[in-house]
Amino acid sequence: MDRNDRAVTAFAMLGHATFHTYELVIPIFVVIWLEEFSTTAALLGTVVGASYALVGIGALPSGLLADRISSKRLVLACLLGMAGSFALVSVAPTLEVLTIGLLLWGTAASLYHPAGLALLSRGAKARGTAFAYHGAAGNVGVATGPLLAAVLLAFVGWRTVAALLLVPVLVAAAVGARLEFDETAGSAARDADATATERVQPRSLAAFIASSRRLFTVGFALVFATGILYGVYYRATFTFLPDILADLPLFDPVALVGRSFEPSQYVYSGLLLVGGVGQYVGGKLVDRGRLETVLLGGYAALAAVAIAFVPSANAGLAPLLVVAGLLGFLTFMIAPINQEAISAYTPADARGLSFGYSYTAIFGVGAVGSSLAGLVLTRSTPAMLFAVVAACAAFAALIGAVLRRRSGRRSRSGVTADD
Template identity: 45%
Template sequence: MSLNANDRAIAGFTMTGHALVHWFETSIPIFLVVWLAEFDVSVGLFGLIVALGYAPFGIGALPGGVLADRYGTKRLIVFCLAGMAGSFLVLALASSIYAIALGLILWGIAASVYHPAGLSLISTGVEERGTVFAYHGIAGNIGIALGPFVAATLLIFYQWEYVAVALSVPGIFAALYGLSADFDPVAGADEIDDETDEQPASLSDLLSSSRALFASAFAVVFVIVSFEGLFYRGVLTYLPEILQDIDALANFDPGLGLEGINPGDYIYVGLLVIGMAGQYVGGKATDRVTPARGIIGIFVVLATLAALFVPVSKRGVAPLVVLCGVIGFFLFAIQPFYQEAVAVYTPPEGRGLSYGYTYLGEFGFGSASIAIGGFLLGSFDIVVFFGTLSAVALIGAGLATVLLIQYRGSPSR
């Protein structure tokens, strides 16, 4: 079924916002490689700084939902776009690690409000919600891949400060576009009034609803998502830096006649592109495989891949490229399963709050792995870093096993 004019307007607005959130998010690890060479600080300290930027991205999800209800989703998304662009302009002017930290924190605060606002806008303003949610997800994946690709390519020719400015430009234009975007943000509300609960009216209501939610199977799901976030953020933050130091890639000549090309950056981009396929296949598989079983299987695969990274990296470029591609596939294939787990193991009246906590676990608590990873890479051999990631994945598999055994019921159905 084709989208009506209002659905198309909201789809275009939210797809732009979703793509740009991840455009900025996944370009930061590319800059990390440059910053480590530019500033005389340890990888551990920079890991802590980057973690300070990523943490508000998840922590702000809950207050972001409250602000969206109070001030309107469109207004909040425009603020998000302008704030992200402005934060990258702050980064471009940075002359110390403290200014870098400020720019990253500002980015995290601005970016944090997008997901609750964007998803809320689609849920209340769109009639063909399933179709728009699908387009919205595709746009996010495009941003995930394009951000680091554009950043890595521009860094071949320009200084990182100019690249930061260039990356901010789409955000500025998107914010201006958002100011003039015309749509009805509640056009689809009549269709979902019976399906959607009222938002907590006060802090006491929020605490009461939260206590009820965490007294259910969602408590286990939340911890599973947090461990997935630890693995996800640890891999995506440090892989560009790790790949740069691998001997096989350091001595690899792509034969393009361009100086300054870092093959590791493009392997990283390839991982993210393959992740799109993983997310699609994972989404389709949720129709056939229960969430807990899918999470167990993929966590075990990710644990194995992390353990294999160091020995495979010593066998040459081709095996390393294949391994990174497989990591990218399963790193994103697990996401539809935990999203489905939230739907299966929470009642409909707690669904909105449960997804808010899900983003808190994925992007907020998950960002702790940036600080931990920086410490491990700065103090120990790379084997310890990947061994820790493997252990994180195995713990996630164990928690999913608890979910499978103890919570067979489905309160949402």
Template identity: 45%
Template sequence: MTLSQNDRSIAGFTMTGHALVHWFETSIPIFLVVWLAELEVSVALLGIVVALGYAPFGIGALPGGILADRYGPKRLVLVCLVGMSLSFLVLAVAIVLDPATRIYAIAAGLILWGVAASVYHPAGLALISTGVEDRGTVFAWHGIAGNVGIALGPFVAATLLIFLEWPVVAALLAIPGLLAAAYGLRARFDSTAAVDDDVDVGPEAASLSDLVSSSRALFASAFALVFVIVTFEGLYYRGMLTYLPEILHGTPAIGDIEVFPALEAYDIDPGFYVYVGLLVVGMAGQYAGGKLTNRISPARGLTVLFGVFALLALAFVPVVNMGIGPIVLLCGVFGFFLFAIQPFYQEAVAVYTPPDGRGLSYGYTYLGEFGLGSASIAIGGFALGASVSSFFYLVAGFALAGALLSVGLLVGVDRLGLTMGGPAGANSDD
């Protein structure tokens, strides 16, 4: 199926936004290394400052979704792009401040980034769900763009920091966001092309009572189950991606590899390349998952992929003690499936929610994914402190819970007609 001009316009706009959200997000840990070396602050204090930036990224998804329904998703994405760029310019001006007070400018910039970035996912995905006819394909390309940003952000930041001071690098990283905002202002598309003419999905100023009633309606439907499923996916996703680099670093097969002498000065960890490699493989997973949503129901796809997640987590227990070949192979397979699931839960939200509440629906979705899902960082830390095996057993448990809930969604939809926002069996296997 060839994408229509409207679908291509929305795809280009949202792919740019998605790539840049993760471009900024993954460059922050690179700056963290420099700040620890240059600023006279403790690791604990700087950790709190960085956490203050990341926290709104998940927590702000819900209000971001509400704002997307009220003001329109395109406007919110543009605000996101401008806000993220300005936040890195705030980091850049820290150079003119006294060294003792630079931490405050850094904190302000990171908090601004978290607030601005938080609105992207509910707004961007709402735009795709209501404006794109071939949702599966565009969800796939949208996810691939996110992986490109995830991979490029730290590479570009680290490379520039070899030659330039960090405030200059922060300013340079802001330029693509400003260019994308200028491009977005000129983009033309119909954001409601994929919904029926008699359905009102235009921006509206909802009252608090409307918000409460809409939320009650969502959680009285199949979306309540989708929300919990996405939360368990977030627990698995955040836990694995947070601690896998540390686990890889500690494996004899990778830890004993000697890097090129020219790179030793920059403390390059070979495990970093394996980690980035699985993110790159994830692009193929995003595309495959997106295309499969046109053939397989979201509930069925989620059930199968959560089962694969559990098996992969358990496979890491023996494999981390094997040679470099098995580790790289398993990481590649893991990267493929980890990102293949994202189009399925995004499609599930589109299928089981009404079009006029997509921003709110995706707001709750990413509150579960990035907000509640981040709890696995704390829980996983305790498990990893006990043993590496304990950590993988924990995340396998998250995957099994997600699989069981997905079976519940599959049974509820196929046998009971449990749905909202679309006909039962929409996007089915038939």
């Protein structure tokens, strides 16, 4: 990685870690908000779910913006928007004001992934490595955000904790604003687009439809489908995984120094930390291997580990920890592989739009996975749930096999010969 790659990657890492810090801190507050605002789990769950849904719904318009204006400006706007919305959350006197704050957070957060990933895709020459570091930074936020909030809540009230969370995001924005880099250096180096700075900017509905048709080649449509399957796999697996682990006799509560500890929570946190290693490995793999082969192998492994999860739980603690670790590793390893696939199957001047569509699929359509998991667990068993998610991964592996057969038709510009 050269100097520009490092600056681009560092900037995106700041945004990614901050996004996931807030994303995973919100559930920590839910139990407190239930009492604070005298509301029901159903109503508060709807409010929180709507804020998360906006992250996916807003991804497409955010992707359009990322092809029209500076990605750096969009990411900074995202950081400041998340800070402002949490400032409102910290002083919310009523559930209605809290709702407004959370919805504003979801709207601001929706800017990040299309803008940040389009920036990495166009700005970094060592794109896979950049995606790897970016993904690992996200997992730092995933793992440390909830832990930091939980520790602080032992000493101060939730409003103070919410206000203190403004500090890291404002620091990230200040540091990021000082970083300087060329947002199109990577595309220029790959000859991805001779006029990479002259981006296609759909300014009307007709132009937007035309740009979308141009983007949705057969290759990108297949990559888009893997995004949906990945989103369903991720949400279906991880939404209820803490509850599944807590129900295992292996992880019964432990009394220590007069307090009860839940081993399942630490195992779950460990999965997220291992996922950071997976993100790094996934990015390195697509820099060193054939993308379509890595995509096929990654999803095939993800299907196998899902099938092995329940038998490993019945086999004892050591087998379960190994399989659980692989689940975290492989699930997050797929993320930079998907991101490289999106980049590889789209032209440089439509990367923002492509990531907008893709993260609408992952965060928006993929959110169905949470409802699917709840339905399966209500009517059946964890074994059935893992069979369902294994099927999703197997189908994605099949798509990877199709892409591998067709990969000879993909040019260096990311466009396939398949109108």
